[in-house]
Amino acid sequence: MSTPLAAKIKRLIRATGPMSVGDYFAMCLADPEHGYYRTREPFGTAGDFITAPEISQLFGEILGIFMIHAWQQHGSPADVRLVEIGPGRGTMMADMLRVISRLAPRLFDGMSIHLVETSERLRGLQRITLESHSRRIAWHRDFQEAPPGPALIVANELFDAIPIRQFVKTPEGFRERVVALEGDDQLSFSLGVAGLDPALLPSPASSVPDGTIFEVAPARQAVMSTLCDRLKATGGTALIIDYGHMVTGFGDTLQAIRGHAYDPPLAHPGEADLTSHVDFEDLARIALGCGIHLNGGMRQGDFLRGLGLSERAAALAGGKNAADQKLIAAAVDRLAGEGAGKMGELFKVIAVSSPALDLAPFRPVA
Numbered sequence: 001m002s003t004p005l006a007a008k009i010k011r012l013i014r015a016t017g018p019m020s021v022g023d024y025f026a027m028c029l030a031d032p033e034h035g036y037y038r039t040r041e042p043f044g045t046a047g048d049f050i051t052a053p054e055i056s057q058l059f060g061e062i063l064g065i066f067m068i069h070a071w072q073q074h075g076s077p078a079d080v081r082l083v084e085i086g087p088g089r090g091t092m093m094a095d096m097l098r099v100i101s102r103l104a105p106r107l108f109d110g111m112s113i114h115l116v117e118t119s120e121r122l123r124g125l126q127r128i129t130l131e132s133h134s135r136r137i138a139w140h141r142d143f144q145e146a147p148p149g150p151a152l153i154v155a156n157e158l159f160d161a162i163p164i165r166q167f168v169k170t171p172e173g174f175r176e177r178v179v180a181l182e183g184d185d186q187l188s189f190s191l192g193v194a195g196l197d198p199a200l201l202p203s204p205a206s207s208v209p210d211g212t213i214f215e216v217a218p219a220r221q222a223v224m225s226t227l228c229d230r231l232k233a234t235g236g237t238a239l240i241i242d243y244g245h246m247v248t249g250f251g252d253t254l255q256a257i258r259g260h261a262y263d264p265p266l267a268h269p270g271e272a273d274l275t276s277h278v279d280f281e282d283l284a285r286i287a288l289g290c291g292i293h294l295n296g297g298m299r300q301g302d303f304l305r306g307l308g309l310s311e312r313a314a315a316l317a318g319g320k321n322a323a324d325q326k327l328i329a330a331a332v333d334r335l336a337g338e339g340a341g342k343m344g345e346l347f348k349v350i351a352v353s354s355p356a357l358d359l360a361p362f363r364p365v366a
Helices: 004-016 021-030 057-073 091-103 105-110 120-129 131-136 218-234 280-289 300-306 309-317 322-336
Strands: 081-085 112-116 137-140 151-156 165-170 173-181 187-191 213-216 236-245 255-258 261-263 273-275 293-299 347-354
Touching: 004 021, 004 173, 004 187, 021 165, 021 173, 021 273, 057 091, 057 105, 057 151, 057 236, 057 300, 057 309, 057 322, 057 347, 081 091, 091 105, 091 112, 091 120, 091 151, 112 131, 120 131, 131 137, 151 218, 218 236, 218 280, 218 347, 236 280, 280 293, 280 347, 293 300, 300 309, 300 322, 300 347, 309 322
Parallel strands: 081 112, 081 151, 112 137, 151 236
Antiparallel strands: 165 173, 165 213, 173 187, 236 347, 255 261, 255 273, 293 347
């Protein structure tokens, strides 16, 4: 089945030739007419996937506790900006604010709240979810629009939605993977030219088996650099949570999700969420190169449990009936457990700070 965006992509390929995986990725998510995030409601059981904040209030509450801890470690500044990049429906921010208002009223009263969101449709949902805080919230289309000053920043499942480029090892070296048209006018993967600084590709190439895919994410690197430059200039901490791997490696992690199931990445452009695994070693390299202090990484399950997930869940379950207690236990298992369908092992967490400070539950760097 074709989609309106597939027809648009095919016209572009006919006119200008094959497009890189990165350009295809970007069009699928952000095309002004037919992009996934511009036209669909991705979150929840009626959407295509469920994020951690939608599973349980426990996730946002634990992140709120982390933000309080980071604020205290920074010396409890009177004027701080709480920033979320890619806030979804606003669920996580609502849960964070509830905890911050209860446990750190001085932080809550003195801070300003900033949501970085490019989708007008999602902004509308966020305004509904966060209606009680609406007078204190400022929305921005770009992170750099957030006003200068000390900041506590959170980015949950942001980097996986930033496009990647893919390169395939051939007998002649690495060549870029592109999206082209087959003879029957169907989208297909093919090979183009290298088109990337050789220094960014594995060397020596001769040691890599033919057919091996290597992913590079210049756009993710740029976002991380911008984030770190901001912290270096005005101080603060950023918490980054996403699914991915801690060590740079090889393999094809490009994937599409549609109706809570995996979908071939070229099957339904604009109607499926397109993502790939985040290379946390690469993000860490960028942070250290910017002169920013790195905490992490950790698996999400260890991070949440280290900040009291089990204790908070027990308190939440107290006095509840057996069915509600079972739901809370299932949410904890999904957020922090290991295995298929669970987030505790696949999702990773890092935090970056300026000035340098050690944050729980990360182990201090020797």
